[in-house]
Amino acid sequence: xxxxxxxNKRRWYIxxxxxxxxxxxxxxxxxxxxxxxxxxxxxxxxxxxxxWIVNVFLICYAIMYPISGILVDRFGSKKVMLGGIVAWSxxxxxxxxxxxxxxxxxxxxxxxxxxxxxxxxxxxxxxxQVFQNIGKRFTFGGxxxxxxxxxxxxxxxxxxxxxxxxxxxxFRVVDQRAGIDxxxxxxxxxxxxxxxxxxxxxxxxxxxxxxxxxxxxxxxxQLKSELLTALQPAFARISDMGIRYSSLPGHTREIAExxxxxxxxxxxxxxxxxxxxxxxxxxxxxxxxxxxxKEMQREAAYMDPTRAAAMLSRSQGEAMKAxxxxxxxxxxxxxxxxxxxxQMGGINAQNLYAMGQQQAAQQAAQQPVAPQQPAPxxxxxxxxxxxxxxxxxxxxxxxxxNCGQPKPxxxxxxxxxxxxxxxxxxxxxxxxxxxxxxxxxxxxxGWEPEDPTNPPKFCPECGDPFxxxxxxx
Numbered sequence: 001x002x003x004x005x006x007x008n009k010r011r012w013y014i015x016x017x018x019x020x021x022x023x024x025x026x027x028x029x030x031x032x033x034x035x036x037x038x039x040x041x042x043x044x045x046x047x048x049x050x051x052w053i054v055n056v057f058l059i060c061y062a063i064m065y066p067i068s069g070i071l072v073d074r075f076g077s078k079k080v081m082l083g084g085i086v087a088w089s090x091x092x093x094x095x096x097x098x099x100x101x102x103x104x105x106x107x108x109x110x111x112x113x114x115x116x117x118x119x120x121x122x123x124x125x126x127x128x129q130v131f132q133n134i135g136k137r138f139t140f141g142g143x144x145x146x147x148x149x150x151x152x153x154x155x156x157x158x159x160x161x162x163x164x165x166x167x168x169x170x171f172r173v174v175d176q177r178a179g180i181d182x183x184x185x186x187x188x189x190x191x192x193x194x195x196x197x198x199x200x201x202x203x204x205x206x207x208x209x210x211x212x213x214x215x216x217x218x219x220x221x222q223l224k225s226e227l228l229t230a231l232q233p234a235f236a237r238i239s240d241m242g243i244r245y246s247s248l249p250g251h252t253r254e255i256a257e258x259x260x261x262x263x264x265x266x267x268x269x270x271x272x273x274x275x276x277x278x279x280x281x282x283x284x285x286x287x288x289x290x291x292x293x294k295e296m297q298r299e300a301a302y303m304d305p306t307r308a309a310a311m312l313s314r315s316q317g318e319a320m321k322a323x324x325x326x327x328x329x330x331x332x333x334x335x336x337x338x339x340x341x342x343q344m345g346g347i348n349a350q351n352l353y354a355m356g357q358q359q360a361a362q363q364a365a366q367q368p369v370a371p372q373q374p375a376p377x378x379x380x381x382x383x384x385x386x387x388x389x390x391x392x393x394x395x396x397x398x399x400x401x402n403c404g405q406p407k408p409x410x411x412x413x414x415x416x417x418x419x420x421x422x423x424x425x426x427x428x429x430x431x432x433x434x435x436x437x438x439x440x441x442x443x444x445x446g447w448e449p450e451d452p453t454n455p456p457k458f459c460p461e462c463g464d465p466f467x468x469x470x471x472x473x
Contacts, residue, residue: 060112084117198272
């Protein structure tokens with residue numbers, strides 16, 4: 001009884017029962033042909049009567065196939081299959097108890113009517129669904145699924161995560177101009193934000209199959225520890241870019257990118273998390289390290305002779321003020337001490353200024369001289385451009401594009417001395433303007449001679465005589 005109450009085992013018993021029933025179904029069909037000699041002898045019939053027994057079964061079997069489908073749609077596959085199994089079982093029993101061939105034939109017909117019911121109830125589909133359900137159980141640990149769960153993930157940016165370095169973090173300071181490459185210790189604090197980029201990874205490797213809400217405070221402590229651990233290699237990337245520690249608040253985007261690269265294996269690839277923003281509220285280095293960096297930068301600045309001369313001149317001026325105000329030994333003795341100190345130093349401000357000028361001249365000589373660009377030439381006017389009386393400039397045709405007046409005749413002439421003039425006398429040599437040479441062109445047909453200044457007496461095209469009316473200039 002306990003076995004039938006267990007749904008996991010009851011289905012297997014149902015499958016086994018149906019399997020045995022189908023085996024018996026096919027055995028009932030085939031036994032008739034096996035027992036043919038005994039049946040002919042027992043009932044005293046011939047092959048013709050035996051053929052009727054077989055055909056009655058086949059006819060009833062074919063008729064009942066569509067009818068059994070209708071019965072399944074109306075009463076359900078379970079009831080129809082149960083009724084069919086009971087009916088063919090009784091038919092088999094009745095066939096064994098038959099005393100004559102008519103009774104036996106009737107029982108075979110009932111068997112033909114009952115057997116199709118087991119195949120009309122979607123048996124193949126039902127068996128397939130059973131095995132599909134078995135496959136689903138493997139995905140749920142061998143048990144049938146009983147419930148479904150929906151998880152909601154907050155994929156927005158989670159802000160307000162404070163951090164701080166309890167102990168100093170190494171930071172490499174690189175200043176190529178001052179020749180500095182040292183490691184110092186800095187402290188910083190601020191806030192950062194992150195968000196969930198892959199909810200499936202976060203569910204699989206972080207929150208799991210929880211029954212209650214999974215809040216951020218459960219994992220914030222672990223994330224902060226990993227962030228501070230990755231801060232040192234991230235600062236190493238920032239220092240390689242030449243960024244000073246005092247400029248870190250202005251390069252928060254670069255810090256966030258460097259942290260994402262350092263934490264990609266733990267956060268992005270394993271938990272589905274990513275840093276969105278990284279804020280630096282304050283950065284403080286050790287006072288001894290800061291003082292050392294300032295001294296090294298000051299010493300590097302005094303490597304320039306001009307700056308060193310300016311520093312020496314200022315120091316000498318302050319020393320002169322102190323010597324003048326010296327009341328213990330007197331100003332004279334103080335100035336004598338300054339002179340002795342200057343001689344012992346071996347160099348003075350004047351020499352340093354000279355060295356600075358010499359160094360600047362050498363640097364200027366080493367720099368390549370940029371080729372001088374030619375001065376831009378004014379744009380040449382158009383080849384046939386002329387200015388109209390209305391003020392329109394740049395006209396290239398025979399008429400003004402603004403008012404339509406014709407182009408004025410060119411009154412300029414070239415003297416034998418080469419000067420171009422417009423008046424009656426040459427402005428260079430004073431020679432008078434030569435008389436204009438007449439040029440001829442037929443005024444009727446437009447024919448123009450090869451030598452326009454020496455035309456024939458008559459036009460060869462129209463016969464019109466050449467006279468002053470044919471002159472074009």
